Amino acid sequence: MNKEEFSLNPWEVVGEVNYERLVKEFGIKLLASKLPKQFQDNLLFRRGIIFAHRDFERILECVEKKKKFVMLTGLMPTGRFHIGHAIIAKQMIFYQSLGAKVYIAVADIEAYNARSQSLEESKKIAFEEYISNYLALGLKKENCEIYFQSNRSKNSEKSNAYYRLQNLLARHATFNEFKAVYGEISPGKMISSLLQASDILHSQLKEFEGKIPVVVPVGIDQDPHLRLARDLSQRIKDFDFIQVSSTYNKFIPGLKGGKMSSSDPTSFISLADSSKEVETKIKKYAFSGGRDTLEEHRKLGGNPDIDVSFQYLRFLFEEDDKVLQKIYNDYKSGKMLTSELKGIAIEKINFFLKEHQKKKEQARSKIKDFI
Numbered sequence: 001m002n003k004e005e006f007s008l009n010p011w012e013v014v015g016e017v018n019y020e021r022l023v024k025e026f027g028i029k030l031l032a033s034k035l036p037k038q039f040q041d042n043l044l045f046r047r048g049i050i051f052a053h054r055d056f057e058r059i060l061e062c063v064e065k066k067k068k069f070v071m072l073t074g075l076m077p078t079g080r081f082h083i084g085h086a087i088i089a090k091q092m093i094f095y096q097s098l099g100a101k102v103y104i105a106v107a108d109i110e111a112y113n114a115r116s117q118s119l120e121e122s123k124k125i126a127f128e129e130y131i132s133n134y135l136a137l138g139l140k141k142e143n144c145e146i147y148f149q150s151n152r153s154k155n156s157e158k159s160n161a162y163y164r165l166q167n168l169l170a171r172h173a174t175f176n177e178f179k180a181v182y183g184e185i186s187p188g189k190m191i192s193s194l195l196q197a198s199d200i201l202h203s204q205l206k207e208f209e210g211k212i213p214v215v216v217p218v219g220i221d222q223d224p225h226l227r228l229a230r231d232l233s234q235r236i237k238d239f240d241f242i243q244v245s246s247t248y249n250k251f252i253p254g255l256k257g258g259k260m261s262s263s264d265p266t267s268f269i270s271l272a273d274s275s276k277e278v279e280t281k282i283k284k285y286a287f288s289g290g291r292d293t294l295e296e297h298r299k300l301g302g303n304p305d306i307d308v309s310f311q312y313l314r315f316l317f318e319e320d321d322k323v324l325q326k327i328y329n330d331y332k333s334g335k336m337l338t339s340e341l342k343g344i345a346i347e348k349i350n351f352f353l354k355e356h357q358k359k360k361e362q363a364r365s366k367i368k369d370f371i
Contacts, residue, residue, distance in 0.1 A: 016258065019051065019220065019250060026223050028052045028248060036060060042094055044087065044249065049315055050217070054226065055245040059215045063098050069213040070203045071095035074105040074196070077126040078115050079262025080270045081133045083316060084252050090316075091217040091249075093138045101209060102144045104134075105199040109149040113188030119150050127367055133271055135363035135370070136356055146370045149195055161207040165239075166198040172235040173228065181224045193228060200229040204241050215245040223248065252315045253308050255285040269312070272357070275350045282309060282346050289331070290338035301334040302341075309338075309345035317348040 023030060030052050031045070039045040039060075062069040073088055096102050108122035131146060153159040178185045178193065200216055203209045216226060226246045233241040254260040254267035261267045266285050269278060289307030291297035304310040310331065318324045327344065330336035 017220070017251065022220055022223075023052055026220075026227070028054055028223070028246075031056070031247070036064065038063060038098060043316075043319060044090065044094075046321075047314060048250075049087070050091070050247050050249045052220075052248040053246060054230070055243055056215070056247055058213045058242070059245050062213055066099065067213075068209070069100050069215065070103060070209055071100040072103040072105070072200055072203060072214055072216050073218070074107045074199060075126065075130050076107050076111055076115075077122040077130060078111050078117055079125070079129075080265070080268070080272070081129040082260055082262065082268035082270050083312070084254075084260040084268060085130070085133075086137065086271065086316060087249055087252060088217060088219070089134050089137050089139070091247075092134065093140075095215070095217075096140060096143060100143070100215075101203075102139070103199075103203055104144070104146040105196075106130075106146065106148045107192075107196070107199075109195055110192040112150075113186075113192045123148065131367050131370060132360050132363050133356075135366055136271075136359035139370075141366075141369055144370060148371075149199070158207045161205050162198055162202045165202050165205065166194050168238060169194050169197050169201075169232045169236060172232050177228075177231075181228055193225065196225045197229040197232050200225070200244055201233055201239075201241055205239070211240060211242060213242055213245065215247065217247045217249065219251060220248045221251075253287070253311050255281055255287065255308055257287045257306075257308070269349060271353060271360070273353065275353070278349050278353065279346050282342050282349070286342060286345070288338045288342075290341075294337070297337060298334045302331045302336075302338060304328045304331045304341075307331065307338070307341065309342045312345050313348060317345065317352060 022028075031048075031050065034040075035045055044050045059069055061067070071092065073092060075085070092102055092104065106122065106126045108119050108126070111117040111122045112119060126148070147153065152162040173194070175185075178190055182189065182193065200214070203214055204211055218226065223246075226244065230244055233239075233244060251259045254264075255269070256267060258267075266281065269281060273281070286308040287306070289303035289305065289310070291300055291302065304327070310327065313324060313327065318327070327336065327341065331341055
C-alpha cells in the first residue's frame with residue numbers, strides 16, 4: 001500500500017500517511033515556521049513533529065499575555081503505553097508548564113462501544129499503563145483533572161452538566177454528518193462521538209472553568225472528533241462557546257513502519273520494556289534505511305528519513321539538534337552503518353527508560369490523588 005492508498009479514522013490507520021494530502025482534505029493549517037521562544041524550545045514544535053493546527057493563534061495569545069486557557073486530551077485505555085503515546089503526554093506536561101489547566105478524559109465509554117472492552121478492564125489499564133506513566137513523565141497534580149467518561153464527577157452539578165451537554169449536542173448533529181465524518185458508523189460510535197464532543201467543550205461550562213480558550217493536541221487521525229465538536233459548538237445556541245483550537249502531530253513510526261499498534265508488541269517500544277527487550281526489538285524489527293550490502297552503504301549512504309532508529313532519536317530521544325544533525329549526515333553519507341545507528345538508539349532509549357521506570361514505581365502511590 002502506497003501513500004495514495006492509505007486510510008485513516010479515529011479507530012484505525014492503515015498504510016503510510018500522506019500528511020500534505022490530509023492538510024488539504026481536512027482544511028487545517030500548517031504551523032508557522034517562527035513560533036514564540038517557549039515553543040521553539042520544545043523539541044516537538046521545533047522539529048515540525050507538531051505540524052498543523054486550527055485556530056492556534058488564540059492559544060499563542062494566551063501564552064503571550066499570560067491569560068488562562070485549558071488543554072484537553074483523552075486516552076483510549078486499550079493496551080500497553082508505548083513511546084507513541086508519550087508524544088501526547090509530553091504535550092500535556094508542556095502546556096501545564098505554560099500555565100494551562102489540564103483536562104484528561106479516560107475514554108472508557110468509547111473503549112466499551114468501539115472495542116468491546118469492559119469498564120473495569122479500562123479502569124485497570126488506565127491506572128497501570130497510562131496515568132502512572134504520565135506522572136513519571138512529569139505531570140503535576142496542580143492544575144490537572146483526570147476523569148473517566150463513565151463517571152465524570154462526584155460533584156452532581158458538574159456531572160449533570162457534562163452528560164446534559166452530550167444529550168443537547170445530539171439535536172444538532174445528523175446521521176448523514178456522522179457518516180460523512182466517520183464513514184461506517186454504529187449507534188455506539190455515535191454515542192461515543194457525542195460524548196467526546198462534550199469532553200472537548202464542557203470545560204467552558206459555568207460549572208467548570210467558564211468561557212475559556214481550549215486547545216486539544218491530537219494525532220491527525222483524531223481530527224474527525226475535532227471537526228464534529230467545532231461544528232456543534234457553533235450550532236448550539238444554548239451556550240456561547242469559544243471555538244476550540246487544536247494541534248496535530250505526526251505519528252512516530254512503528255518498529256516495522258506504519259503506525260504503532262498496542263495490540264502488536266513487535267510494533268512498539270513500551271515504556272515498561274527491559275533493556276534486553278529494547279535491544280532485541282531494535283535489532284530484530286526496526287526498519288532500516290541502510291543499503292543491502294556494506295559496500296553499497298559506504299558508497300551510496302543510508303536514508304535516515306525512513307530509518308526507524310533515527311526517527312526515534314528525532315521524535316524523542318536526542319534533544320541536541322547538532323548531535324542529531326551529525327548522526328543524520330554520517331548515516332546519509334555512509335560513514336555510519338545501520339548497526340551503529342541502531343546501537344545509538346538502543347543506548348539512548350535504555351538510558352531514558354532506566355530512569356523513567358524508577359519514577360513510575362514512585363508514581364504508583366500518587367495516582368489516587370489525580371482522580
